[in-house]
Amino acid sequence: MSRASWSPVRALTAAAVCTASLLALCGPAAADGPNGVDDLRGAPPARTEDLLDEPGVQFLPRPGVPEPPRVSALSWIVTDLGTHRVLAAKDAHRPLPPASTLKTLFALAVLPKFSQGAVHTVSAADLAGIEAGSALAGIKEDMPYRVADLWHGVFLSSGSDAVHALAAMNGGWGKTIDDMQATAERLGARDTTVESADGFDTPGQVSSAYDLSLFGQAGLTNRDFARLAATRTARFPEDAGPDAYGIQNTNRLLVGSHGVTPYDGLIGVKNGYTSHAGNTLIAAARRGGRTLLVTVMNPQSGAGNAVYEEARALLDWGFAAAPRAAAVGVLPAPAPHGRPGTGTGPAARQAVTALHPAAADRPAGRTGDLIVWSSAAAGVVALAGLGAGLWWRRRRPAAQEDGGGPAS
Structure with a gap:
């Protein structure tokens, strides 16, 4: 396959992978913000530690939230x-x-x-x-x-x-x-x-x-x-x-x-x-x-x-x-x-x-979200791969007539 023929396939595949990656990474975030489903924008980085063991008043200040x-x-x-x-x-x-x-x-x-x-x-x-x-x-x-x-x-x-x-x-x-x-x-x-x-x-x-x-x-x-x-x-x-x-x-x-x-x-x-x-x-x-x-x-x-x-x-x-x-x-x-x-x-x-x-x-949890979105991402990759394969099969005779072949 010539470089001219191979480039569109690579472009299609790269686009599919990028799309799938964005779906897998961004999908759960769209379903749930780090501070709960009520707030999806402007949230501070998620805190993983439990502050309830700490003495005194525990409250994480945020813009627009009163003390x-x-x-x-x-x-x-x-x-x-x-x-x-x-x-x-x-x-x-x-x-x-x-x-x-x-x-x-x-x-x-x-x-x-x-x-x-x-x-x-x-x-x-x-x-x-x-x-x-x-x-x-x-x-x-x-x-x-x-x-x-x-x-x-x-x-x-x-x-x-x-x-x-x-x-x-x-x-x-x-x-x-x-x-x-x-x-x-x-x-x-x-x-x-x-x-x-x-x-x-x-x-x-x-x-x-x-x-x-x-x-x-x-x-x-x-x-x-x-x-x-x-x-x-x-x-x-x-x-x-x-x-x-x-x-x-x-x-x-x-x-x-x-x-x-x-x-x-x-x-x-x-x-x-x-x-x-x-x-x-x-x-x-x-x-x-x-x-x-x-x-x-x-x-x-x-x-x-x-x-x-x-x-x-x-x-x-x-x-x-x-x-x-x-x-x-x-x-x-x-x-x-x-x-x-x-x-x-x-x-x-x-x-x-x-x-x-x-x-x-509301979503049952982030694990379930990841499964759903990862499945969707896998489907995008599969469809992109199938489309690229069909395109290549249709292009292959033309490439052979032009003298093209696998890149060396």
Whole structure:
């Protein structure tokens, strides 16, 4: 083949290879920016390290993204549940007493085990060991309760008596603590040590804003948990008859009470207080197809509603910052069917979609993007090669008549 004949083939092949290379390299970037699919332009270089292990406030400044508000909590974290990106945090892994926010872990461990319609008659033994000063739902001995009522007592009244009754159904206080610890470990919550199933101050019992966020995130993928966490009021049975009295959720940011205005879009999750832990709160809110989760632990300002107002400020900031904020870490997605893992399968994705509908239209991950775009690139190369071969076969007789041949 003469150089004159060979040059177009080389040009075609080079063009095809360049096109394929650009597709393979640029394709995934077009599907996902380094700071998430919300922002594809003007992003800083991707940060691969997880900053959540670092002390102090963690936030990556970007043009057009406001700094997070200054709050007095010892520890806090803001997470976009649709992408699992942590937008900002302060001392996310600091071990602190969790108070009743630990009831979220109790629910993760026990809630799936019993039908909401099942009935349990509470005995004196069930209620033994309740610590003085604990919040109570008002459960009475020798009275039958539906499991759904007991869970209302847990989520709305934060009742230790309801926790004790459900723990008795689960095989006892000690077994329930073991189940909670195993659930924490399965979720990757390495900062949590469970000593009391109801979250009451107990020596050695700690959790962290990071771990509590894991519990809130996992809980919201369970329909019963999500419904209970968002329930504002319920009727609680009285005297084993048709009579009932009203109970209201103690989460002031959800219901609006004690001088706190309810937060628009709030969907739960759980508040807590003890003298040792101070005020703690896991709060989730959904606006415009985006769901944010904020955990706040032990504000130091001294204001009576500080935990709620600081959570409000962090949620407001998160909704404003999320479209362009750079992540300082990532919460692992909940594993499907209660199995260990990263939770990237269809079941986990379905649960995430329920929290953040826009996630349904997003790529499953960069690995999948690379496969698709690499396949497309390979197809371009194959087509280019086929075209070059056909062109050469048609040109070959003419080249032979001209005396041409393989280049020497």
